[in-house]
Amino acid sequence: MDARSGQTASGADSAAVDRGGGTDSGWSSRSRRWARTAWTPAWLEKRPRPLRIAIRAILIIFLVLFAIWLILFVTKGRFLKGPFERFATSQLERQVDIGGDFQLYFAPFNIKFYAEDIRIANPAWAREKQFFIAKKVDTRLAALPLIFGRRILRFANLDGAQVALEWDAGNTRNSWTFGDPNRPPQPLELPRIQRAAITNSGLSYRDPQLQLTADIDIDTVKATESRINDAIRFSGRGTMRAQPFTLSGGLASPNETVAGGKNALTLHAVGLGNTLDLSGTLPGPTELEGADLKLQARGANLSRLFDFLGVAIPDTRRYRVTSALTYEDEVWKLTGIKGMFGDSDLAGSLAVSQPKGRVYLKADLATRSLNIIDAGPFVGYDPQRLDAMGTGGTIRTVSGRPRVLPEAPLRAEALKRFDADVRYRVTKVRAESFPMSNVDLTLALKNGLMEMKPLNFILAGGKVRSDISIDTRPAVVRTAYDIRLSPTRLGTLLARFGTEQSGTTGTVSGRIRMVGHGDSVRQSLASSDGRMAFILPQGTFWTRNIQLAELDLGTFVQKLFQDKLKKPVEINCGVIAFTVRGGVAAADPILIDTKKNVMLGRGGFSFRNEAIDMAVRADGKTFSVFSGQSPVGVGGYFAAPKIDPISDELAGRAGAGLGLAILASPVAAIIPFVDPGDAKAAQCGPVLAGARASAQRTTKGEARDDVGKGTTAKSEDGKQTSEGKKKQRKKFLGIF
Known part of the structure; x- marks a missing residue:
């Protein structure tokens, strides 16, 4: 009975276990079912198992984030x-x-x-x-x-x-x-x-x-x-x-x-002689993208304004400009620039950015009419002196001697801190001496190397093409000049110097290649080495000055009385060339072959002290009485050149003539002025090739001994040596 009762009880327990209703495992099973029911709506139970898991995970993350938000909000973090x-x-x-x-x-x-x-x-x-x-x-x-x-x-x-x-x-x-x-x-x-x-x-x-x-x-x-x-x-x-x-x-x-x-922005700034006003709108207090601003600037020198950007530009005369100013893709853009600097107009656009932390300028600028004085500060002349003195402001007196080469130092260190690409064009240049127009400059500056390639302009109808590079990376700034002049009419080029355009068919072409060192125009030229050569092909040159240069008194007087003074001089060929060493240029050669004469020149000039010491003479090809056969001296300085047609040699001949007239007869006085007409005509091949003096030949193929050697007789300090003085007496001012 008890046994049976025990068995019955045991069976009941087993049944309860099977039903999950009287043990721990049974309670756990019910809990899980309850949890699924509470967390999972009926509609989710019908979804695939992976989707249910994903949705539950999202809900858990949301609850965690909400809990974090709630904790932070309550505690304020x-x-x-x-x-x-x-x-x-x-x-x-x-x-x-x-x-x-x-x-x-x-x-x-x-x-x-x-x-x-x-x-x-x-x-x-x-x-x-x-x-x-x-x-x-x-x-x-x-x-x-x-x-x-x-x-x-x-x-x-x-x-x-x-x-x-x-x-x-x-x-x-x-x-x-x-x-x-x-x-x-x-x-x-x-x-x-x-x-x-x-x-x-x-x-x-x-x-x-x-x-x-x-x-x-x-x-x-x-x-x-x-x-x-x-x-x-x-x-x-x-x-x-x-x-x-x-x-x-x-x-x-x-x-x-x-x-x-x-946001409406207004800004007024005054400094370094500049006044700047900025007005317009910003999308937000610190939002520059989409800014719509107007810039007005005026002052004594535009370069001082660019100093604020860490950018070095050439000095300018007094300026005023207006421009729209926007900021887009991390680039400040000045568009619709209009204004004046000095007496010249300015227009175009400018963009300023800072890629990789380095300031970069990109500009496209134009000037319709440029006063040559306004270009002076670009090469180093003091804008304040130009304002006060005009073109006279280009000349300074140093140790009692006039100087004209600009001496303002290049801001080499500032040029190393930014890069630039600039296009600048000028339609017309207002200059008294040289008719210039159509200036076209492309400038590139990168890592301290500035290249103006090309710098082109029209000069008296001829085209000047220039490549100039200024390298600020070495310890001493290095400047390389390469300037080429295409065939240009002499009549137009020298019209302001007494040349008659009508009847002058001669042209001139040339090239200057030099390299110098120094942080100013004057220093680079004063240390330069290279060569300068100008070629005169066959043509006519119609001017009174050529007769004065020949100093052929017989021909001059004859033409004066026959009213034939302006008869053109017929040029066969000519070269005016200089070899430059250490800033001193020596004639190498100066040789012009005309129909009646051979014109020769010696001497040279110095970029160091800007002194000139040259002589040009004409030897006749035919017999002539009353011919001085003496050189025309060209001396002085770049800023104050002097022409001396009455040289020491000519004065000596006049003295000799006077002595002969006293001792012999008055007729003997003309003997020193007789030109036998033995000048050696030039072979034009080497002349037109711009060859050095050593390569020049006569028409008979003989080496010329009357065109110098491309050297000077000056010491390094610019003083003439005693040997040079002796050579000067022997070679009619033929040294420098």
Whole structure:
């Protein structure tokens, strides 16, 4: 009975187990079924198992995120203060400290960051210890764009904030490039701020190489009433190359900004003799993309304005320009430029960017009418002297001697800090002496090498093609000149010097190739080596001056009385060439073969002291009485040349004639002026090839001994040697 009862009880327990209704495993099974029912709606139970798992995972993630959001919202994230300081210090590799309250949470979807007494240290080399300090920072950062790497601040409220922006002495590091201290300097990138309120704040900027310092105070002027109409005002002061400047302006943030409107910007700056006014709109307080601005600038020297960009351009005379200014794809674009510099107009476009942290200029500029005086500062003349003295401002007196070559030093170090591609065209040049037009310059500057290839222009109807390179990379600046003149009519070229265009068919072509060293035009030419050659092919030259140069008194008087003074001189061929060594140019050769004469020249000139010491004489091919057979001396300096048709030799002949007249008879007085007409005609092949003096030949193929050797008899200090003086007496001023 008991046994049976026990068996019955055991069976009942087993049945209960089978039904899952009286043991732990039974309860567990019911719990799982309940959990599935509670977490999984009926519609989800009908879905495939993988889909159910994915949806449950998403729900769990959502719940976890909601829990984090709820915890941060309730606690305001204050417990994250320590971890935030450590994380920021690690990422920036700068010490980050927060001395007061700290909040970091979602409110409700934007990230709210709030900190009091926050400090971010500067690198050890910086002048200021702190890069950023603020009594209070209150911001709202858009969370969703942050996932895609876009930093958009819905709102930023700064109180007592100070930012120190600095470059080191070598411009190899800046204070706003965080992380690895050996990392290349990065451009300053501001987050996009839609609205801002700033009180009692400011920033400072230091650039030792530009010699630029600036301190700017920023404050927000809040509107009364309930409207959101804050205006950010700023004012500042600083120095640029020891010259002070000031700036002021404002950024209005009207109600429309909140709805995606624009901010009205005004800026007025005065410094370095320049006044700049900027006005227009920005999409947001720190949003430059899509800016629509108008720039007006005026001042004494446009190059001083570009100093603010760390860019060196040639000096200019007083200027004024207007332009539209926009910012697109990290490029500042000045379009529709219109203005004047000096008495010349200027138009075109300019783009300024900073690829890889290096300033890059791309410009396309044009001038319809260029006053030659306005071009003076481009090559180193003082614009203030030009303003005060006109063309006379190009001449300076040094040790009692006039100098005309420009001496302003090239800003070589500044040229190494930026790159440029510039196209500049001039339709007409207003110059008294030389009719120039159609100037076309293409300039490329890269890593300190500036190439003007080509620099072309029309001169008296002939085309001048130039390639000039200035290399600032060596310790001493190296300049290479290659200037080519296509055949140009002498009548047009020398019209302002007494040449008659009618009847003058002669032309001239030439080439100048030289290399010099120095950081100014004068220094590069004073140290240059190379060659200059100008070729005169067959033609006529119609002018009174050629007769004076020949000093053939018989022919001159005869033509004077027969009214044939202006009969053209017939040129067979000619070359005027110089070899340049160490800045001293020696005739190599000067040889012009005409129908009646052979004109020869010796001597030369110096780029060192700008002195000229040359002589030109004409030997007749036919017998002539009353021929001086004496050279015309050309001396003085580049700025004050002198022509001396009565040379010492001619005076000596006159004395000899007078002595013979006294001792013998009056007829004997003309003997020293008789030209036997034994001049050796030139072989035109070497002449037209521009060959050196050593290669010149007579028509009989004989080497010429009357055209010099392309050397001078001056010592290195420019003084004439005693040997040179002897040669001068023997060779009619044939040395330099």
